[in-house]
Amino acid sequence: MSEYILETRNLSYKYQDGTKALNNINVKIEKGKKVSFVGVNGSGKSTVFLNFNGILKPTKGSVIYKGNEVKYNQKSLLELRKNIGIVFQDPENQLFSASVYQEVSFGAMNLKLSETEVRRRVDAALMDVGMYEYKDKAVHFLSYGQKKRVAIADILVMNPEIIVFDEPTSSLDPKHSKQIVKIFDDLNQKGITVILSTHDVELAYAWSDYIIVLKDGEIAREGTPQEIFSDDKLIHECYLEKPFILEVFEKLRSSGKIDSSSAVPRNKQELFEIINSKGEINNC
Structure with a gap:
């Protein structure tokens, strides 16, 4: 259930x-x-x-x-x-906040956690998003993509x-x-x-x-x-x-170039496996 x-x-x-x-x-x-x-x-x-x-x-x-x-x-x-x-x-x-560490620690500090637990959570959150090495860096110096990851760490710390x-x-x-x-x-x-x-x-x-x-x-x-x-x-x-992957698959299937019983691919790798599979291609 x-x-x-x-x-x-x-x-x-x-x-x-x-x-x-x-x-x-x-x-x-x-x-x-x-x-x-x-x-x-x-x-x-x-x-x-x-x-x-x-x-x-x-x-x-x-x-x-x-x-x-x-x-x-x-x-x-x-x-x-x-x-x-x-x-x-x-x-x-x-x-x-001014620095990455201050930014991510803010939410955990509001939970009234011990300093040790705050540090543990902040370190873990920053490692989860690949931003631990930037913990002392000023937020405004980060790239847009790095700021996205810090914003995720903001939530993870909770x-x-x-x-x-x-x-x-x-x-x-x-x-x-x-x-x-x-x-x-x-x-x-x-x-x-x-x-x-x-x-x-x-x-x-x-x-x-x-x-x-x-x-x-x-x-x-x-x-x-x-x-x-x-x-x-x-x-x-x-x-x-x-989606392009699905569109290509449906075109190949409707034209008889791949077996109609083939599992529908969700990504490029699955589509390539269908196309390259022995016996799946009919005059492709």
Whole structure:
């Protein structure tokens, strides 16, 4: 039986200017999964995330964490945000201390931990994101990609059960995007539930266990990467693109150049293995 660590029930949210951002969102996030939210700008992804950890309070409906409805008093919200951390799209909006060590230690110090435990957590968080050697460096001297990793360490130091990333690879080159994705995988292997929003359909397809598609503040569809990106009607209506790997595979299969029983590839390596597999190619 699946264990849902985070849920929303009939979640709706309207901003003060009257903008209806979310309408009856019902999602169930399984513990330990890698989940992507996809959709165009304005579809509601960031608003959902801000409701996840209580930064925003639903206009209607509720957020459920580990089976309990989120309460909006100070004590409950502090506990919630310790367990559900958000890494924002722009690290400049999250970082405010002079040095890397000061920045990452801030959250742990607010937990009233001993100095020894604070140091242990900060060192561990910085090592997890590959920034330990920069711990004494001034934050404003870091590159954009390094600031992204420090922002992740900010959250890791709290020992969260869920980390939510809003457009984590935006403005990053391919090298630094791969580094960030590896951090996601390492965190997930430690049992942390990783949730992200992304416009990168290649990332969502190759990386995710489960995908939720938002359109105009509502859930258009949810399912496995294959289910989502094999749905041509959904892709058209939600202004998405089919991942290149899947598109190539479907073209080869429809033309009879690979066996129709071949497993659908999720990444380049799997696609190459299908193409190079003895007996799979028919006059390719």
